[in-house]
Amino acid sequence: MELIDRYVHEVGRHLPRRMRADVQAELRSLLLDTLEERARATGRPADSELVKKVLREFGTPQEVAARYAPQPQYLIGPRLFPAYKMTIGIMALVVAALFLAFFVRGVLKIIHHPADAVNLRAALDVVGKILYTAFFNFGLVTLVFAIVERVQQQRELPGESWDPASLPPVDDPDRITPATHVFSLYAILALAILFNFYPEWVALVGFGKLAGQWRLPLLRPEFSMHLPLLNVWWGLAFALNLLVLRHGRWRRETRWAEFGLGLFSGVVLLLIVTGPPVFRYNRPVKGILLGALAIVVIEAGERLYHLLTRRPSEPWRAAEAGASGEPVD
Amino acid sequence: MVEMLQRDALRDNLGLEFRRGALVLAVLSQLRGEQYGYSLKKALGEQGLEIDEGTLYPLLRRLEAQGLLRSRWRVEEGRPRRYYRISPLGEQIQRELAADWRALARALDRLLA
Numbered sequence: 001m002e003l004i005d006r007y008v009h010e011v012g013r014h015l016p017r018r019m020r021a022d023v024q025a026e027l028r029s030l031l032l033d034t035l036e037e038r039a040r041a042t043g044r045p046a047d048s049e050l051v052k053k054v055l056r057e058f059g060t061p062q063e064v065a066a067r068y069a070p071q072p073q074y075l076i077g078p079r080l081f082p083a084y085k086m087t088i089g090i091m092a093l094v095v096a097a098l099f100l101a102f103f104v105r106g107v108l109k110i111i112h113h114p115a116d117a118v119n120l121r122a123a124l125d126v127v128g129k130i131l132y133t134a135f136f137n138f139g140l141v142t143l144v145f146a147i148v149e150r151v152q153q154q155r156e157l158p159g160e161s162w163d164p165a166s167l168p169p170v171d172d173p174d175r176i177t178p179a180t181h182v183f184s185l186y187a188i189l190a191l192a193i194l195f196n197f198y199p200e201w202v203a204l205v206g207f208g209k210l211a212g213q214w215r216l217p218l219l220r221p222e223f224s225m226h227l228p229l230l231n232v233w234w235g236l237a238f239a240l241n242l243l244v245l246r247h248g249r250w251r252r253e254t255r256w257a258e259f260g261l262g263l264f265s266g267v268v269l270l271l272i273v274t275g276p277p278v279f280r281y282n283r284p285v286k287g288i289l290l291g292a293l294a295i296v297v298i299e300a301g302e303r304l305y306h307l308l309t310r311r312p313s314e315p316w317r318a319a320e321a322g323a324s325g326e327p328v329d
Numbered sequence: 330m331v332e333m334l335q336r337d338a339l340r341d342n343l344g345l346e347f348r349r350g351a352l353v354l355a356v357l358s359q360l361r362g363e364q365y366g367y368s369l370k371k372a373l374g375e376q377g378l379e380i381d382e383g384t385l386y387p388l389l390r391r392l393e394a395q396g397l398l399r400s401r402w403r404v405e406e407g408r409p410r411r412y413y414r415i416s417p418l419g420e421q422i423q424r425e426l427a428a429d430w431r432a433l434a435r436a437l438d439r440l441l442a
């Protein structure tokens with residue numbers, strides 16, 4: 001019977017927590033019933049050989065758990081996997097290219113200055129950093145895809161009441177490219193992690209003949225005073241991208257939210273530019289931020305213009321209101 | 330040999346697809362009285378419908394989650410067992426499915442004649 005306990009426990013490990021105890025109790029009872037019946041039918045004792053036979057018939061713990069699980073449990077499902085694989089592939093290519101470039105550079109340096117052991121150490125140091133960054137980004141991309149996977153699953157649940165009238169027009173200005181939003185999610189997360197936890201990495205990096213690799217951090221410690229507002233901005237932007245992905249297209253309310261978020265980002269940039277100096281090279285960085293602010297203002301104006309002038313192309317609204325019988329141009 | 334195996338796999342898949350929907354009706358039909366998993370399997374087997382454990386038990390849970398069955402735990406002979414019984418909604422749907430089944434069987438009989 002110890003084998004049954006081990007089997008039931010193993011099945012439970014592959015099940016969601018909320019259904020685990022219940023399925024385990026039922027499975028144990030079913031196994032004992034089967035075993036008892038089998039022993040009676042064959043006239044042999046319910047020994048370990050018979051237990052093994054019955055367990056083999058039930059299937060491996062993973063198979064049994066999969067049958068009970070309400071839906072396949074994917075970190076990244078088969079539909080998103082090709083895009084995920086492609087993203088990781090591109091990242092691997094970039095890392096490999098960087099790796100190769102630094103390797104060749106290191107080898108050339110050693111050939112030209114064989115006595116200079118510092119070069120080798122510096123080269124190894126850079127290679128280590130590339131690998132670290134690669135793993136960090138690999139984790140981040142995986143996390144973003146896993147979040148999108150869950151958002152997409154939720155979107156598909158109410159799919160039974162699909163109405164053909166909800167089909168978007170062929171030339172749909174509100175159609176989205178999911179890859180763009182997935183990339184935005186990744187970029188927002190990367191920015192938030194960078195500014196919150198590794199502000200010293202926000203730096204100008206280069207190589208000089210004298211000093212080897214150099215790095216000039218851009219942020220002063222005072223920059224942290226802007227972090228709460230920046231975090232709110234990134235949090236809202238992350239949520240908006242998720243929402244748009246969940247809807248599968250832009251809607252009027254998400255367009256307005258995008259406009260509002262644009263204004264908010266403008267205010268944040270303005271506060272940073274007009275506030276006390278928070279950058280080590282304040283003048284040039286502020287110049288760049290002023291440029292960004294100008295772009296944000298122009299974009300917000302453009303979005304507002306579209307919101308006020310464009311006829312809403314939201315066919316599901318008509319369908320929801322029961323007006324789907326009206327001619328649609 | 331490989332072709333033969335592929336043919337058998339195809340035949341099995343089509344057969345499974347064919348049986349899947351019918352099993353729901355068969356299970357509902359046997360749960361007018363309370364049954365626990367193994368007794369239900371036996372009852373189905375005695376009527377000529379063999380069903381393996383891996384299919385039956387998850388099916389019972391799914392039907393319960395859909396509101397077609399009800400279940401409760403009872404301790405009998407010192408062992409706790411989960412007993413299933415058809416719900417009023419299940420009875421209603423079972424009657425409708427049975428009518429569909431008979432209409433389908435008649436139509437297929439005509440087609441295969």
